[in-house]
Amino acid sequence: MTSNIVLSEVEYNVVGKRHLRPDGVDKVTGRAQYGADIRLAGLLAGKVLRSPHAHARIKSIDTTAAAAGPGVHAVVTAGDLPFAALTREELGGDYQRLKFANNHVLAADKVLFKGHPVAAVAAESQHLAEEAVKLIRVEYEVLPPAMTVREAMEPDAPLLHDDLYTSELGQLSERPSNIAAHMAFATGDVELGLTQADLVVEREYQTASVHQGYIEPHNATAFWNADGQLNIWCSTQGPFVVRTNVADILRHPVSRVKVTPMEIGGGFGGKITAYLEPIAALLSQKSGRPVKLLMSRTEVFEASGPAPGTWMKVKLGVTREGRITAADITLAFEAGAYPGSPVMQGAACALACYDVPNGRINGYDVVVNKPKTAAYRAPGSPQAAFAVESVIDEICEELGLDPVEFRLRNAAKEGVRRVEGPVYRRVGLVECLEAARNHDHYRTPLEGENRGRGVAAGFWFNRGFQSSVNLTVNPDGTVNLIEGSVDIGGSRATIAQQAAETLGIAYDEVKPTVVDTDSIGYTMVTGGSRTTFATGWAAIEAAEDVKRQLVERAAKIWDTPIEDVEYADGVLSHKSDPELRMTFKELARQLLGTGGGVTGVSNVDPAGEGNSFGVHIVDLEVDPDTGKVTILRYTAVQDAGKAVHPSYVEGQMQGGVVQGIGWALNEEYFFNDQGQMMNSSFLDYRMPTALDLPMIDTVIVEVANPGHPYGVRGVGEVPIVPPLPAIGSAISHAIGSRMRRLPVTPGAILEAL
Amino acid sequence: MPGVVHVQTTINGNPTDFLCEPRQSLLEVLRDVLGMTGTKEGCNDGNCGACTVVFDGRIVTSCLVLGVEAQGKEITTIEGVASPEGLHPVQQAFLENAALQCGICTPGFIVATKALLEQEPDADEGRIRHWLAGNLCRCTGYDKIVRAVLDAETKLNA
Structure with missing residues (x-):
């Protein structure tokens, strides 16, 4: 097999090699302990009662019968949250934020989506808890729901919150509204730019709500000890975020909350929010016993965050030669029941692939009666790319320009300023486009009826944020690596590789362990493609600390000034006396007898971004009788900066592509006219299976990130961005009709035909 | 406990006895009664395959099999795939x-x-x-x- 890595400039000893992951054996034998696998003495099972309505006022809740049910130990409602005893006056400016956070965990006056938690029970077994919640009597006054972003923005739409006002460029609206925020980015003079254009295309696009679709449902186990110590075990991308959220909602000191992250069965951004943890903690406090809560698959769909459904309008002006002169974009994203959609990220990503002299992007964050949205892989970027890249594809058709060539003429590169402000350092979009153009896939003409090819580009920021690592040298010359980054797809390996590379020792001489929030410094979520970049950076810093201490120790042993000792490739040596030389292993053996052990520590918050781009090519065929789309060939090209573990980079790219294929073709929340989700199972919410797909080819481009010691950029987010527009455009070419709503279902295709 | 059934079966070659309620699935029995948590729950309605086990020579989703149906059967779970000599x-x-x-x-x-x-x-x-x-x-x-x-x-x- 020829290498699929292009432009690689630096070869390392450990970084860039395909090592086996340290947690691999546990995960292929079933020994790995995921959140639901935990067993504690005296453990109770919990169950959450959820709203059957999309929008209703809670008139009363009667838990008497449930509390007296067989095997029941505790029942909780919003009245048990500390927030219930606090007043608006006490909380001041923090009132609304806390109210939303608390009401999301357990509804108080209103339910805002079907599946909204209303009460919860802890009992001796799962079945007894399920029986007990059925005994809770809730009286609702059902209200009309606002289900889509356009509907919810209408002036006469049903209001979700009577105290939510539109935050608009620093001002609050006079009347309450479902529009939580209106934000805007702008550069240059859009009107002038449009007059310079030979062609102006303006189109509207829509995308449906989709779910992250991790196979492991949410879970949380809590034990609130009599001394006030609260221990939580859960599957989360961010144990420190859970600690913060739980402490915030339960008004409990953060130092009295310990979160132990169990192995996690997928997240893609959806396992950051603390849904069950505060409820499990309350049930434990009330019962005095540890309590485990598990979501069913239906609960996962109905009550954990989908990616937002969207409505978007894109107007692009271009010259005949294919140079963008102006862009005017409006994005309206569904936030779900509470404010906070990723519309700002979507707005910042919308034009990030291009050098746009005159641009304006307006974004609206709109509450609707759906579960509160959560991050999903490059949150906001795939939807925005669907709209912008589709318009570019139409422009290329209209002007007879090659879509890769058009993108090369407008590509973002070093020195280009994004519409929202930042100026790019060295980035690799041009190199990705060139790699796509040179690829056998792109050079092979697509032949046959009902077939189409699509090309699209995508972007993600890859920001750093805080990470911590401790490295302790063992007497046998190995190193224990303690980290706070949950390993969702191989990051134990990629972090260990960077520590080993820095220390000049072998990969399998570094043993990584992910620990609880009491045992390591603050570490942000595993998400946003930050982990290999930022926690890797922390590992490098901790390794540098170890090296400093080892140099000091060698100097002490040799009774020579520190300046005379150097450390290179795992060997300590005296700069002028060749007799004085020790390997890492030899010194490790002597540490305990020469002053004690050595632990290197680091707490980092890397500045800057590891911006990354991807370019995808897809060939597909449409069955004109059924509307079914078959993916014939797929190639993903992406700048990884430096692929620390090429197999895992490929895996991220392939997984992201396939999630994007599902988003483009099949996946969608269906609601009835009362706002109730009608397809909350894997049978009816159709994610891609092995049978639906070809192999996914990958090309890793390595344009080193100048902001990382090994040139690393993040990789996980970008690959979900280009598939939406690439597939949309390919279908449009296959059937001769432009598809402007996702998913492009067989029904939509038949209608277009 | 009333209504509990005594089941005799073979799991990964080992004769195994357990007590379960008639409403408990084989998946629940494996995980909650027997502590064999290698078999995973992803959907509990037969659509994801995370709980796949071999049941008398056929693969099944164990969430759709009742614990009591294991009577007299031969079951292989993920815990029975590797051997003391190493991975399969x-x-x-x-x-x-x-x-x-x-x-x-x-x-x-x-x-x-x-x-x-x-x-x-x-x-x-x-x-x-x-x-x-x-x-x-x-x-x-x-x-x-x-x-x-x-x-x-x-x-x-x-």
């Missing part, structure tokens, strides 16, 4: 081909793959994709899983 070639192939990311679907895929290769040692890519269509993976896009199964075939046929 299917497990080794998944590990070496980076065919897992989060790992939650992996036990189900490995149990299903082992069953396929015992029946059809030369299954081609199309057959592998068809056989594994009942096992959902959200991380990998299946590419590396299919390659791992092909590699496991090579290992087993060597």
